[in-house]
Each structure stands twice: as C-alpha cells, then as structure tokens.
Amino acid sequence: MSQSTIQQSSVRNGLLAALAPADWAHLGPHLEAVELPFDQTVHAAGGPVDAVFFIETGMVSILVTLEDGSQVESGIAGPEGLLGLTLVFGDSRSLTDARVQLEGTALRIGAAALHTAMDGSPALRALLLRYALAFLGQVTQSGACNARHPIENRLARWLLTAHDRAGVDEFAMTHEFMAMMLGVNRPGVSIAAGILNRAGLIRYVRGRMTITDRPGLEAATCECYHTVRHEYARLLGPRAAAPAASAG
Amino acid sequence: MSQSTIQQSSVRNGLLAALAPADWAHLGPHLEAVELPFDQTVHAAGGPVDAVFFIETGMVSILVTLEDGSQVESGIAGPEGLLGLTLVFGDSRSLTDARVQLEGTALRIGAAALHTAMDGSPALRALLLRYALAFLGQVTQSGACNARHPIENRLARWLLTAHDRAGVDEFAMTHEFMAMMLGVNRPGVSIAAGILNRAGLIRYVRGRMTITDRPGLEAATCECYHTVRHEYARLLGPRAAAPAASAG
DNA sequence: AATCATTTGTTCGATTTCGAACGTACGGAC
DNA sequence: GTCCGTACGTTCGAAATCGAACAAATGATT
Known part of the structure; x- marks a missing residue:
C-alpha cells in the first residue's frame, strides 16, 4: 500500500x-x-x-x-x-x-x-480549526471585495493568489475562466488584463498567463490580498503566505 | 450573581x-x-x-x-x-x-x-462547530450574491434575514444603513426600496421599516436567502431558520 | 496542406450603478 | 411656537459594467 x-x-x-x-x-x-x-x-x-x-x-x-x-x-x-x-x-x-x-x-x-x-x-x-478560520477570513474578505472593488484590482489579487500557489510564473488560464472566478463577464476581464499587460505586469497570450512583475502586481491589487495573506500568516505561520514557494 | x-x-x-x-x-x-x-x-x-x-x-x-x-x-x-x-x-x-x-x-x-x-x-x-459551518455558508453565499445579484434582490434578502431575527414587523432602519450593509451607495437603496414600497411589500417612512408582505418579499429575493436558510435548518434544526419567531 | 469545428479575444450599444449635490423633513433648544 | 442643527431621501450627470454579436486564432481532421 x-x-x-x-x-x-x-x-x-x-x-x-x-x-x-x-x-x-x-x-x-x-x-x-x-x-x-x-x-x-x-x-x-x-x-x-x-x-x-x-x-x-x-x-x-x-x-x-x-x-x-x-x-x-x-x-x-x-x-x-x-x-x-x-x-x-x-x-x-x-x-x-x-x-x-x-x-x-x-x-x-x-x-x-x-x-x-x-x-x-x-x-x-x-491546527485544522485554525486553517478553517483562515479560510473563513479569506471568504469574508472576498465577499467585501466583490461588493466594492473594481475588476482590475480584483484580477490582480486573483493572479497573486494563484501565483502564490502555482509555484511557477507561467500557467494556463483563460479570460473566460478568470471572469467566472471573479463573477464578472469576459469583456471585463479582457479590458483589465489588457491594462495589466500594457503596464508590463503580466504577459498574456492565448490562454497562457505569465507573471512578469510581481511587485507591480502587488501595487495593483486591492488591500484584500494583503489582508488575507497576513491572516494566513498569523494563524498558520509565514509558510502559509507563500505555500508553493516554501514547499520546494 | x-x-x-x-x-x-x-x-x-x-x-x-x-x-x-x-x-x-x-x-x-x-x-x-x-x-x-x-x-x-x-x-x-x-x-x-x-x-x-x-x-x-x-x-x-x-x-x-x-x-x-x-x-x-x-x-x-x-x-x-x-x-x-x-x-x-x-x-x-x-x-x-x-x-x-x-x-x-x-x-x-x-x-x-x-x-x-x-x-x-x-x-x-x-454544536458550536456546526454553527460555525452554517455561518461560513452564509458568508460564502453572500460573497457570490454580492458579485452577481442586483441591488433590489439583495435588499429583499437582507430585509427577510433581518425580519427573521427581529421578531417584529416594524423596526428602525435607514437607507444609509442598508446601503452600507449591502456595500452599495444610498441612491441605489432608495430606488430599490421605492420599488418594493410601490409593490406593497414594505412600508417605509423616515427611518422606520415595516414588512407588510412577507411572501411577496420572498418572491422578490434572490435564491441566496433560501439557500442560507436551508443550510441553517439542515445544520441546526428548523428553529434556526426563523430564530425570533420560534423563540417566543 | 487545406478545411472545419472549436475556442478565444475584442468591439458595441444598453443597462446598471456610482458619487456628488440638492431640497426636505424631523427633533431639540430657546 | 419658532429657530436651527442634523439627518434624511431624491435627483442628476458620469463612470463602470453588462450581454450579445463579431472577428481572430488554434488544432484536429481529412
């Protein structure tokens, strides 16, 4: 076994x-x-x-x-x-x-x-209950984020969260997918992604997303990314804040 | 003591x-x-x-x-x-x-x-963990609701949720307050409340909200109200679905 | 290699929602 | 009873977002 x-x-x-x-x-x-x-x-x-x-x-x-x-x-x-x-x-x-x-x-x-x-x-x-609380914090912050923050900030936040867990700078991700995740329509993501692309923060071609400027993305996100990250670190230790990076 | x-x-x-x-x-x-x-x-x-x-x-x-x-x-x-x-x-x-x-x-x-x-x-x-899970369900559903549902439905949902807990049909509640709760601006609530008012579902004057047609409100809400209510009932029993009504 | 079905990304007008300013009604003080 | 401070609800133009239709690119198939 x-x-x-x-x-x-x-x-x-x-x-x-x-x-x-x-x-x-x-x-x-x-x-x-x-x-x-x-x-x-x-x-x-x-x-x-x-x-x-x-x-x-x-x-x-x-x-x-x-x-x-x-x-x-x-x-x-x-x-x-x-x-x-x-x-x-x-x-x-x-x-x-x-x-x-x-x-x-x-x-x-x-x-x-x-x-x-x-x-x-x-x-x-x-430990598992602390994780449950951290997850509740993530869901809670996301709800407020959905209500108040514009698409561009939320997209940057989502990309950072994905990047933390992906462990690589490039991954497969379509506009349609990201739109569904954020609860907005596709054109909205295309416009927001175009802005991030032209700003040099990401490179995006045909379903392949590359994070090219992480500090820039961190400046483009709303505070929700940092709020959730800090809560994870507080409850679960710094390793939980960048799970893929520290797992290697 | x-x-x-x-x-x-x-x-x-x-x-x-x-x-x-x-x-x-x-x-x-x-x-x-x-x-x-x-x-x-x-x-x-x-x-x-x-x-x-x-x-x-x-x-x-x-x-x-x-x-x-x-x-x-x-x-x-x-x-x-x-x-x-x-x-x-x-x-x-x-x-x-x-x-x-x-x-x-x-x-x-x-x-x-x-x-x-x-x-x-x-x-x-x-028991307390089941309540925590039910609350997580509420927060989760609210996040999706914030992202996708129009103000009018969300207002109806909020009023029903409040009514369940208030135990009375009339309570003090201003537009500004409801706007903050829902994460939208005041005029949006005024318009939505005006629609519900003209439809006879609520009566609203100067900071006093009266629920006049609860079945009508339940028809005007998005599904999120029922989803959360069912989850509370499943985890905590039917009493949790209408806490104030059954407490008397 | 060319075609075709599928998926992807962009553009457009219509709707919703936003933020600020306006006029109005209440309640306490004199 | 009148004044005044405060809070309230509505109206407006501006911006963001929506939903549907369009155009472009990919890769599987012949």
Whole structure:
C-alpha cells in the first residue's frame, strides 16, 4: 500500500509539515497519495464528502453555483491547506464545488480516520480549526471585495493568489475562466488584463498567463490580498503566505 | 450573581436551547446576561475577543472594514447564533466588527470558561462547530450574491434575514444603513426600496421599516436567502431558520 | 496542406450603478 | 411656537459594467 511509505519529511503540504511527530503519527499511516488532474471536481455542491485532501501541489477553487448556472469563486486552496473542510466541522456535505484549476497532487484521508485522529490529537484539531478560520477570513474578505472593488484590482489579487500557489510564473488560464472566478463577464476581464499587460505586469497570450512583475502586481491589487495573506500568516505561520514557494 | 439564576428553560438562544441538560451544565453557571444596546460594537476588527455572546434577542451585523473606511456586511447573527466565533476556532482575535443593528440581550461567557466547557462536552463542541459551518455558508453565499445579484434582490434578502431575527414587523432602519450593509451607495437603496414600497411589500417612512408582505418579499429575493436558510435548518434544526419567531 | 469545428479575444450599444449635490423633513433648544 | 442643527431621501450627470454579436486564432481532421 502506498500510504505506508509516506514520510513526514517529504510532505509539501503546510498543515502536515507543521505537525509535531507525535501528531503526524495519527495521520501519516492513513494518508494516500492521489492525483489532482486539471478540471477535476473533487467535491460537488450538495454532495457527500467522505475524505479530506491535503494539497501537495496545485491549486483548487471553491465555487458557489447560483440558480442561473453561473459559478463564483469563494475561496482558493493550495499547498497551504486542504479540501473537504466540512469534515473538520463535523459535517459531511459540501455547499460548494471544489474544482482543480492547476493540476497537482494531494494526500487523501478518509472521514473516519480523520475524526479518529482529531479526537486523539488536540494539536491536530487545533491546527485544522485554525486553517478553517483562515479560510473563513479569506471568504469574508472576498465577499467585501466583490461588493466594492473594481475588476482590475480584483484580477490582480486573483493572479497573486494563484501565483502564490502555482509555484511557477507561467500557467494556463483563460479570460473566460478568470471572469467566472471573479463573477464578472469576459469583456471585463479582457479590458483589465489588457491594462495589466500594457503596464508590463503580466504577459498574456492565448490562454497562457505569465507573471512578469510581481511587485507591480502587488501595487495593483486591492488591500484584500494583503489582508488575507497576513491572516494566513498569523494563524498558520509565514509558510502559509507563500505555500508553493516554501514547499520546494 | 445574576449568572447563577439562568435556567435553560428560560433561554431563547437556539444553540443553548438545543443542548442536552448534561451539556448545558457545562455552560449555564458561567453565563451572564448582558444588554446589546443599539449601535454597540461588541467586537472590533483587529481587536481581542475575550468572550462569546449567545444572542437572546436582537440582531448583530458582522462587518468588514475596507481601506477607504467603508464597511460591508459579511454576515448576520441573531437568536440562532453567537458572537465571538473566533474563540470557537481556538483563536482570540477578530477580523471583523460586530455591531448591534437591532437592540437586544445576550448571554456572555468568558473565553476560559468556554474552552473548558468545549473540552468537557463533545456535544457542545460539535454544536458550536456546526454553527460555525452554517455561518461560513452564509458568508460564502453572500460573497457570490454580492458579485452577481442586483441591488433590489439583495435588499429583499437582507430585509427577510433581518425580519427573521427581529421578531417584529416594524423596526428602525435607514437607507444609509442598508446601503452600507449591502456595500452599495444610498441612491441605489432608495430606488430599490421605492420599488418594493410601490409593490406593497414594505412600508417605509423616515427611518422606520415595516414588512407588510412577507411572501411577496420572498418572491422578490434572490435564491441566496433560501439557500442560507436551508443550510441553517439542515445544520441546526428548523428553529434556526426563523430564530425570533420560534423563540417566543 | 487545406478545411472545419472549436475556442478565444475584442468591439458595441444598453443597462446598471456610482458619487456628488440638492431640497426636505424631523427633533431639540430657546 | 419658532429657530436651527442634523439627518434624511431624491435627483442628476458620469463612470463602470453588462450581454450579445463579431472577428481572430488554434488544432484536429481529412
């Protein structure tokens, strides 16, 4: 079985890496390495959640589906976090879709084993709850951001958040996709991306996004990026603020 | 001391009422009745949180403050819930303001006593975490709602949510206030309120809002109201869906 | 190599929403 | 009862955003 071979020292997920060896011992034997292929729906809105996925590499969007069929991103998870948060709360049903935006890998643990581990390790429980709080902070800030900030700032924020988790400067990303994430229409993203492009902050051709000036993007984002980042760092340590960069 | 006189049978808060007597025994002796006067800031963004407030009557908004000084509502709590959620997660700092919108009363318990009670009562811990998940659902849905739904629908939703917690059909509420809650400008609310007014769903004069046609309002809201309500009912029971109505 | 189906990015007019200024109504003080 | 300070709700032009149609580019297929 592959799960018996996983060593904590080789783990890239920030939550798992932060565990003391005694707490890791509750989880490690039950973890199973799985792929996160592009566009996979890990959990579906309204559906059951029978496992938590600690993300090792890649990026996954948490999406609300509205009555008209449109989807809006409420949060992002990467190597700093996990999928299946509802299980941490003791529930087993998802209100949202979890969809892979940048392919990667994860370590999976079933609901029963997770709950046994959380009951046996107060430190593990506390850590996962701190992550849940950080995620709530992200969702909270995003809601205000959606209400008040213009598309251009929000796009810069989204690109920075993705960049933090991607681990590379170039990745596949279409305007249509970003428009859906931000809850705006495609032309709006095209205009905003054009501005960032002409300013030299990004280079964008045919579905391939390259971050060329990260400090410039950080100047172009609204404060929401920094607010969320600081909250992650406060609750989970500086590593959570740039998960992919520190995982290498 | 007033806290020793509180009987569970007299409690109007939905979370406290749902506890089994054995679990109530962990909390009851530490609860202290407090007032929630209009406009009081119970917790301030960035500040410490040293107690949880189980709301008995009234309504409290959870607000994000943005760099430009504007505030946007991310969630609402009433007799179905509590303030100081960060303590349930094991943290003690608030990312948001909690401000009283409709005056009322609450039962307060200090952080240390709460944590002792949660450690001693798995059922209490589970209940509070389910509330936290329901609140996360509310914040999540609100974020998507902010991004995609027009002011008129969102106003109807907000009025229904307030009505659920107010326990009365008439309450004090200005356009300016509602505009801030929704993250839009005042004229937008005036136009939307005028439409609802002419349709006979509400009656609005000089800062006094009266709900005159609740079924009509439920037809005028976006789906977000029902989505959140169902999630509260699923996680916390039907009582949480109309907290003030069932508390009497 | 040329064609075609598909996806992508841009342009356009229409609608919504914004920010500031205007006129109006309330409530306390004298 | 009248004055005055304060807060309120509405109106306006300006800007941002929307939804639909258009144009361009890719890559699979023949």
